[in-house]
Amino acid sequence: MLKIEICCCSVDDAVQAYHGGADRVELNSCLEAGGLTPSIGSLEVAKQKIEIPIIAMVRPRTGGFCYTHLEFEAMKRDTYALLQAGADGIAVGILKENGMIDTARMKEILEICHSFHKEAVCHRAIDVTPDPIVAAQTVAELGFDRILSSGGKQRCIEGIQTLNEMYKCLGTKIEILACGSIRPNNLAQIISQTDIHQFHMSLTSTIHDTSMENKDIQFNGVSYESDYKQIDCHIVREAVKIGREQFHQFCKKY
Secondary structure, eight states: OOEEEEEESSHHHHHHHHHTTOSEEEEOBOGGGTOBOOOHHHHHHHHHHOOSOEEEEOOOOSSOSOOOHHHHHHHHHHHHHHHHTTOSEEEEOOBOTTSSBOHHHHHHHHHHHHHTTOEEEEOGGGGGSSOHHHHHHHHHHHTOSEEEEOTTSSSHHHHHHHHHHHHHHHTTTSEEEEOSSOOHHHHHHHHHTOSOOEEEEOOEEEEEOGGGTTOSOOSSSOSOTTEEEEEOHHHHHHHHHHHHHHHHHHHHTO
16 A cells, blocks of 8 residues: 655644645654654644654754764653654664664664564665665664665655665565655656655645744844745645555556
């Protein structure tokens, strides 16, 4: 079955994704930084408002995926707290200084997830490893439930060959969740080129916050602080419709 996962940054995002027909949500904070650990409050409210699984990101900072001892201790505590608060799984990626998967630390997070009988997902840290297919094999052997990947490229369409190789090698051992600039206007093309049936998307529109209008102060050093992105249920609904139609046509061939 086709699954559409929506990358969300707030409770409002999660609600929009749910009403748009998404199958699953990945809950983050600060998507403009690539996605960081969400607050417990946002997870708890989202769990009250929507009835689809929520995977919570555990990422303490920007700037790569090789973490200090203290950062890792915080990540473990965040994992416990998010799972206790109702997260259906955790998305995490931890690398060594050489860019290889840090198997010891990843295994610790995995064991916490599975002790709660929840999913463990390796996020796009896998895309910056020296060889994403080798890294995927490592993650699968550890026992992770799913891999989020663009095939080591910025955009899914550019990494589709690697994703297909990954799926061919590991599709029966671990779920592959494709990502990377997937939109309604290219989803059908991507589905037609792969056997992967899970897609991770961020489908937003711009929201205007009038509280920052005509102010001289800038907190992020940019002039458009009155605008922010929010998941748009109409765009999600469009993507789900296109995806299901294309997937149905694909399945009819076999």
